[in-house]
Amino acid sequence: MARIRSIKPEFWTSAQVMRCSPLARLLFIGVWNFCDDFGRAAADAMQLGAQILPRDKIDDAAVRALLEELAKVELIRFYVVGGREYLEVTGWSKHQKVDRPQKSRLS
DSSP, X not given: OOOOOOOOXXXXXXXXXXXSOHHHHHHHHHHHHHSOTTSEEEOOHHHHHHHHSTTSOOOHHHHXXXXXXXXXXXXXXXXXXXXXXXXXXXXXXXXXXXXXXXXXXXX
C-alpha cells in the first residue's frame, strides 16, 4: 500500500542526493511512497516505473539504471530473498518517522 511520506528540507542539499541526476532524485522520492514502514520495497523496475513515472516515456532498463545510480551513491541497497530482489532505503529511520509501523511483508 502506498504511504504518505515527508521530505525534509535538508534532502535537497544532501551530498548523496546532489550527486544524482534530477530523474534519479524524483524516482528516489517516489520509492519512499511504495516502501514498507522499514524502507523496503521490491526492486522491480517495471512496477516502480509504472507507479512513479506512469506517463513518462521511460523503459524498464532506464528505471533500472536510475536505481543503480541511487545504489552507487548508497541511497539504496539491493538484496535478494528467495530469489526475488528487493531494495532498502539506507538511513530510512533518520528520514522517516513511522509512529505505528506495520509488520513487514518483505524480508
